[in-house]
Amino acid sequence: MPFVAATRSLGRAGLFSLSVLRASKPSADFFAELVREIYKIGARSLPIIAVGGAFVGLSVTLLGYRALETYGAANQISALVGLGLYRELAPVLTALLFIGRAGSSIAAELGLMRATDQITALGLMAIDPVAKVVAPRFWAAVICVPLLTGFFCSLGISASYFEAVHVIGIDAGTFWQVLRDAVDYRHDFLVAFEKSAVFGGTAALVASYVGYHAEPTIEGTSVATTRAVVNASLLVLMFNFVLSALLFR
């Protein structure tokens, strides 16, 4: 029976995802909601992405320097940091930070909207609740997470530059040249953005689905928030492996 329940749940989530895509019709109202959501879940996530990116850049630089120095290849540190960030760390960690910051808030908001009859009221006013409250959040996440990933990389590489050049003493010209030679625009840089768009969409869909279908109680909202973070994080980690295997040479 758990298999049947899981299959049914998966089917419902798939139909919900289709309904989000079907409800995504461009209109003045849709774009107004989209801009508001981009500000709420994107712009307001910038501080944690900045801090996260900087510290990941610092940590990878320190770890990489200690390993590369053993082989006399310390000046290759920017290649390690660049490839590590673009290929894996930035898309995944940005998505995980986004899920913790914005995914949980999407699930909580929709859960509370359900508990306070706001979603029911929209339906009774002949307004499709999915079009009104879910679609703008989904597209905002698809747009924001790649941009946040770029921001994460910028802060990570800037922090790495500071540590490698000003603390460790690697030549600044070498740092940038090695980075440029190692990171390919199409296969590393753009793929990071593609992965991020998938992660953003996944995070928003999972958070919206559990929030939208939450039990209309305080406990239901709490459960939905937890489920959003756990399920979306695990899905992002799984999708990351699949996408890395498919997209990177």
Place this chain on the structure above:
Amino acid sequence: MPVATPTQDIAVRLTDVRLDRGTRAVLSGIDLAVPRGSITAVLGPSGSGKSTLLAALTGELVPAAGTVEVFGQSVPRRQRALLELRKGIGVLLQGNGLLTDLTVAENVALPLRTHTRLPRPVIDRLVAMKLHAVGLRTAGDLYPRELSGGMARRVALARALALDPPLMIYDEPLTGLDPIASGVIMSLIARLNASLGLTSIIVTHHVHETLPVADRAIVIANGHIVFSGTPSELEATADPLVLQFLRGEPDGPIAFDTAERSREAA
């Protein structure tokens, strides 16, 4: 009595309707005809299935048997047709359902912005008129969290009236309101029904506040309609089941078993 009313004068008709929640029948054998222009009070104890009946009228719940017609049209099951039907039905929910991230004026404007192509100044004017009708013309810039319970209910009423629906459904409009706010809401319902030529269905357990404005009353208990008639007929009834409900007596044909009744969708 409803059978004698000509079809075109009927706003809502339920014929031998059975409504289930899960596998359990909450209401069965429901026959009801609501005349156009009337105020009908649907009364009954908590958990008797009043809100389930309301869900059938708005198409949220598909009847397990029988037919539900609104203005001569069967309540459709297809989502698009259902949304179209709902444009002609205003619903005041027990929890108001005001969008908390919108101001009062934006809440009232929402159905107008979504379903009409009216220019912004016209919508602003209509919103002001709707808020004026419920006595809240100066509250447009407030957010729902800044309103009292009675004010929020009136804003929700203004929003439900935004598209001038011919049918208004009120789900427990007096719950959580003090006697003065209750009096204001009931007089508003009566005044709007008369002045706008609406048909109103009030789902409530507040008997004494509702009967003075109602043209007809039905009482639901134990899964059936146990009374249908005018308010004066209701007050004169000798049915022990109805009398227990009207007098608020704990002992009688209606079991005071909250666990049992709460399982029936309220």
